[in-house]
Amino acid sequence: MSTKKPVVEIAAETGMSLVTPHLTCEGAADAIAFYTAAFGAEEIFRMPGPDGRLLHASIRINGAVIMLNDAYPEMGGHSPKHYGGTSVTIHLMVDDADAVAAQAVKAGAATVMPVADQFWGDRYGIVQDPFGHHWSIATPAWPPRTFDEMRAAAEAAMQQQQ
Template sequence: MRTVTPHLVCAGAAKAIEFYKKAFGAEEMMRLEGPDGKLWHGCVRIGDSLVMLVDEAPDWGSLGPKALKGTPVTIHLNVPDVDSFVERAVTAGATVVMPVDDAFWGDRYGQVEDPFGHRWSVATHVKDMTLEEIKAAMPDMSGCGTKG
């Protein structure tokens, strides 16, 4: 385990494991099902990190992003080839939220949403930049969020 490990609540956590295997090349580490067939605890490895999963349990206040109508959380993945990674994820059923492009901070970067409502940012580091270089390359966002 790393210091921080995401623990995702999913409507259909067993299906989420299968999706992560196809889309992200995840390796299933364990699966513990309750007598009702729901996943009480699951764990996959994506790259060198673990992600834990569980089925929704509304009686316990445990709801996934679809039930909550969105998520404020984005899970970040560093990968060797962001373009092929995102293409594989989309083929498996992810939706592109932000197309892959060269980012001003030196990564090639994009975002996808999985079929369970979890958002993933994906990047390949392209070049090292100083904070000053990043600030100089940063776009003017002064009109961001305004209508008209």
């Protein structure tokens, strides 16, 4: 008889979700300080390597765990800065997108897309943290738009851009 637990139970007991972002940063300790100042992150754990770089760390933002580590190019571990940007955006739902985006910029983030009302109904914007990661910050619309309403609003927004 197996004593192995289902992964869903392990995640629930450890506070992890079944999909967890894992960020590589040039300066992971500085990234933890930034995420604390910008998004109110809570540090859970850090494990430095023999040379002082972080092998692994975990933080919690809005109840979600994010893992991070320093860049280890000698082992193929590169940050977005190595690649000249990122194709990944971390989505953060908050009560006040304007306030959180302003707090992130004050902490050192750059505005990629200013917070504004979007066609799908959310108040939404994007910042880039000093480590090259993009964060979308959104206050969801309530009540949410239906898929048909979003489709119609998207079509109208695309026509305005042309």
